Amino acid sequence: MMVNCCGLLTNRKEPVPLKSIEVQLEVKDHVTTVVSTLNYENKEDKPLEAVFVFPLPGDAAVCHFSAQIGQTHIVAEVKEKQQAREEYDDALSSGQQAFLLEESDQSPDIFSLSVGSLPPGESASIRLEYVTELAVQADDGLRFCLPAVLNPRYHPQGSEGPSVQVTSVPASLVPYSLSFSARVSSPRPISKVESNCSLEPLQYLNADQTQATVKLAAGHKFDRDVELLIYYKDAHQPTAVVEAGQASAKPGSLMGDPVVMVSLYPEFPQDVMSSLASCGEFVFLMDRSGSMRSPMNDSTRQETRISSARDTLLLLLKSLPMGCYFNIYSFGSQFEYIFPTSVEYSEKTMEEALKKVKNMEANLGGTEILLPLKHIYSQSCIPKQPRQLFIFTDGEVGNTKEVTDLVKMNAATHRCFSFGIGEGASSALINGMAKEGGGHAQFITGTDRMQPKVMQSLRFALQPAVEDISVSWDLPKGVSSTILSPPITAMFQGQRSLIYAQLTGQTSEATDGCVTVKYSLAGHPSQNQLHFNLKPAEDTGLTVHRLAARTVIRSLESEERTHRGQQDEEVKKKVVELSVQSGVSSSFTAFIAVNKDDGKAVQGPLVRRNIPTPFCGRPLMFRACRSLQQSLMSRAYSAPMPMAMDCSPPILMGMMGGSAPKSIRREKRSVGSSSYSPVVTHEAASPPPRKDPLLQLVSLQKASGCWLLDAHLAAALGKTSEEVEKAKPASVNSEVWASILALIWLHGFKMDAKEEWELLTLKAASWIKAQNAPCVSECVEAGNTLLGCSVKKEDLGL
Structure with missing residues (x-):
């Protein structure tokens, strides 16, 4: 013992x-x-x-x-x-x-x-x-x-x-x-x-x-x-770096030939980007292992990882579009879910989920992420509702390769967005899940707030999926290219895509090459192109070659794990040779x-x-x-x-x-740790922190996007019920008035947190416009007077 x-x-x-x-x-x-x-x-x-x-x-x-x-x-x-x-x-x-x-x-x-x-x-x-x-x-x-x-x-x-x-x-x-x-x-x-x-x-x-x-x-x-x-x-300029091969290596081999690294930042048409999807199945998977009790950072000790995650789920649930489907899973040594299968997003289902989220604690033991993932993937996809998986974890997982392989096996049915919370989250796990799942990874450390990063990923998830991605090369006669990177499966507005390619052969003619990435976005064909000089850059060492070799090695290792069996030894031999x-x-x-x-x-x-x-x-x-x-x-x-x-x-x-x-x-050689049964003694409970005014206002929004005119809203706006009622223009409906006030307050006092509330205000503005309410301009004027702001009607999206 x-x-x-x-x-x-x-x-x-x-x-x-x-x-x-x-x-x-x-x-x-x-x-x-x-x-x-x-x-x-x-x-x-x-x-x-x-x-x-x-x-x-x-x-x-x-x-x-x-x-x-x-x-x-x-x-x-x-x-x-x-x-x-x-x-x-x-x-x-x-x-x-x-x-x-x-x-x-x-x-x-x-x-x-x-x-x-x-x-x-x-x-x-x-x-x-x-x-x-x-x-x-x-x-x-x-x-x-x-x-x-x-x-x-x-x-x-x-x-x-x-x-x-x-x-x-x-x-x-x-x-x-x-x-x-x-x-x-x-x-x-x-x-x-x-x-x-x-x-x-x-x-x-x-x-x-x-x-x-x-x-x-x-x-x-x-x-x-x-x-x-x-x-x-x-920062968003596309670039290409050509690196000369190693003089001592055999021409025709990866290390002997020049290698090009292309960095692309796709720019999508504005009209496509402004129309966010109104469908999708959003599945949120939340880590509730013991370590999620740790503080987010040293300066705000009262905010723990789990409390920040609860606030983030509130923002996410309020920002979802009507007509989509959703579910929330949480995991530790075992896992739980709010609904047996994903449900349609409505006021009733949103309120039911929020009630459960409010009581979420970091009390589920270890970090066993594989079982809930298997359960999610075993659920049938909902027709015309593309699945978007959001995974929040502090990354304390030992079976990283098993987890990323499982995401890869199911990559055709979903996009995976991953969030590494706090110091020490495994970069191999967080980046690996997003890469294999065609999504995007974010790390939340130090004094970072979780909410802006997560809401940016929700924006990505609501962007139309880029389909039919292909890469073609236009090179001088006598020069050919072999792409070393795995095929690009996901592209997002403003996000970088890296492509490595080996260049074989020589030419005495043109010294320029061109790479074109073609894709389909919301049914429209699009392309990005980059012209580059084939002359190798001076003094780059072998950085690009080594990163390209690493890319090929990682792809082969993943292939070996996926197809254990006959070709197992063959693939392993290739990895050892290249390594x-x-x-x-x-x-x-x-x-x-x-x-x-x-x-x-x-x-x-x-x-x-x-x-x-x-x-x-x-x-x-x-x-x-x-x-x-x-x-x-x-x-x-x-x-x-x-x-x-x-x-x-x-x-x-x-x-x-x-x-x-x-x-x-x-x-005795492998590295990591084993399963355990923790016995934890907590410090004395500190008083609950005062509710953040922004989250207080957000928590009052309805699933449709509107707010109700009541004492809770008045308090969140820092006013009395009488003041809010008295300032309301006579001809206007009370929900429209309440919603316009909420929008003015957010634009007037919380512009520094705009990325956190932007999606839910788009939803609110759509709801107000759908009411065909009279006197919207008069409401905005009266709201500005009441709240002491000077926000323009067009800034509110009205």
């Missing part, structure tokens, strides 16, 4: 080998190369094996791994995973220093780094390099996130629990420091760089402001994700480095140590117990079993224990 108090262990009795982390970013337009250096020192009197488990962005392509020990520099090679593990174990058995870096079998955004046989008193510097695309935010900023936090991942009952011990300490006791700097360059001027952490001022390197550097202010504690938002002027050729990590390969120069065997038994890692947010009091029974061959070996604490604050993961014999190390 073992009791483990995660989040409260300081583990100070164990000297810690990780001293510092240095991170350098090289951002070029919308892709970045990230170089991380981890500096270790063994202060013990015994040789050490340190294991560090850490998150990376889910779309990252790890492309370099090396170690410096004293005067010796060793560069790791990419090898088939099993072979790499055996070489690592062989090296340790014979007393050699070795390093192993591998991706988790469960989730492509978790890596484990084993630093083996570090002699007493010795230092080691590990350099890790990866490339990744930067995601486009709702406000056109490009987002880079350096995860400091890896929430414990919940593994469903019966799944294989990977063996990593979760250990965390308060941020003030984390014994290593972080330095972080970025160099940004772009064809367009850089307008600003923002962060959730304190930055030193942006330094421009040239007069046209297309190059700049920025770094974290001194004294940063690595107690939260470091988020960088980069803004360019004219080794491109030097980019995959789920079937690992980076292995062995120091063969020294000749001296490291003496003494090997001790395994974990790297304590920070938790964020206030320490919650909780405890969990899990019985541990392991019978092991050859000699006694104790390794603590993983603990997935879904009720915990977010934490990184480390690993500790004795050294395992080679025969059982095989089973």
Whole structure:
């Protein structure tokens, strides 16, 4: 029996080998190369094996791994995973220093780094390099996130629990420091760089402001994700970058030929964009696991993730169009739904749903997302009501690949919009679900409000679906293209689509090429075109090639999981070949480095140590117990079993224990955590926060879009019932008057939150116009006088 108090262990009795982390970013337009250096020192009197488990962005392509020990520099090679593990174990058995870096079998955004046989008193510097695309935010900023936090991942009952011990300490006791700097360059001027952490001022390197550097202010504690938002002027210009192949690679291979990366931002006709859909089946899937009790951020501790999610559901339900269908599911260790099947949206069904939403608490245990998804997909689709799935989760899921594969299998029947809430949400899960489901992903961290981002996604969901998407190339004679990206399945107004293609052959003639994307929008054929120069850009390294290789590797891995069986080995072989050729990590390969120069065997038994890692947010009091029974061959070996604490604050993961014999190390490699039964003690309940005036007004709106003239509305507007009644023009209906007042109040006092209420006011304006009410202008004038505003009738959509 073992009791483990995660989040409260300081583990100070164990000297810690990780001293510092240095991170350098090289951002070029919308892709970045990230170089991380981890500096270790063994202060013990015994040789050490340190294991560090850490998150990376889910779309990252790890492309370099090396170690410096004293005067010796060793560069790791990419090898088939099993072979790499055996070489690592062989090296340790014979007393050699070795390093192993591998991706988790469960989730492509978790890596484990084993630093083996570090002699007493010795230092080691590990350099890790990866490339990744930067995601486009709702406000056109490009987002880079350096995860400091890896929430414990919940593994469903019966799944294989990977063996990593979760250990965390308060941020003030984390014994290593972080330095972080970025160099940004772009064809367009850089307008600003923002962060959730304190930055030193942006330094421009040239007069046209297309190059700049920025770094974290001194004294940063690595107690939260470091988020960088980069803004360019004219961000929506389509671009193409052609990168020369690797001189040493074979012509005709992916690494030997030039590769082009095309970035497109489709612009749709205004008349199509202004007519939002009035149909659809909207299914909302809400995480109610224990960790959703965590505060949204440090500054507003009263607002928890679950309370913010409840407010968001209120806005969503009020913004749905009449004539659509909807349902709300919630999940933890089990799942619940409000209606057995999706129901037509009406005043009655909306009120019934809101009553249930009001009582939603984060009390359903773990994060088991697979079962509710399977249940949703098993429901028949409603004819002429395209299914739109909105998934809200703090992303603490261990079976990421299973979940994204399930979304992919059902991609033909729905669009999937995903929201990662809070620090440490798995980027592989959130981006993966949206990518496979032809939707859009959003991350809500720091002081972000959930509502604007979710309402932007609802706007996307109400946009007509883009159909029949095709990409064609017009290239000079003698040059041909092979598209490396999976087919584009979804396009949204103003959202970026990236296409990678390999260019084969040469020409002495024209140096220009053209790519055309054709599609059908609301039944009308449309197209976007981009002309580009075929001459390779100078000094791009192999960033584009590596991202293209990563794209192909991810597609092949997904194919291998979908078609387990005969072609399984064939696909796996292709992945290993491309991974080794491109030097980019995959789920079937690992980076292995062995120091063969020294000749001296490291003496003494090997001790395994974990790297304590920070938790964020206030320490919650909780405890969990899990019985541990392991019978092991050859000699006694104790390794603590993983603990997935879904009720915990977010934490990184480390690993500790004795050294395992080679025969059982095989089973000890995967990364993640297992299922659990939490016992939670809450802090004393604080008084309920005062209702936000905006949400108070919104909560009074009817499903049809109108408001009723009553004491609740008057109070929300800050007036008495008598004042509101007295100001009403005599000839006008009281619901029309009430609705116009609500619109004036929103436009007059809440313009800063316009993206949150815009859809529900469009609905209200349509309802008012449908009443053919007389004296609308007179009502607007009287409403402005009553509320002390000066809003024009046309601004209200009337």
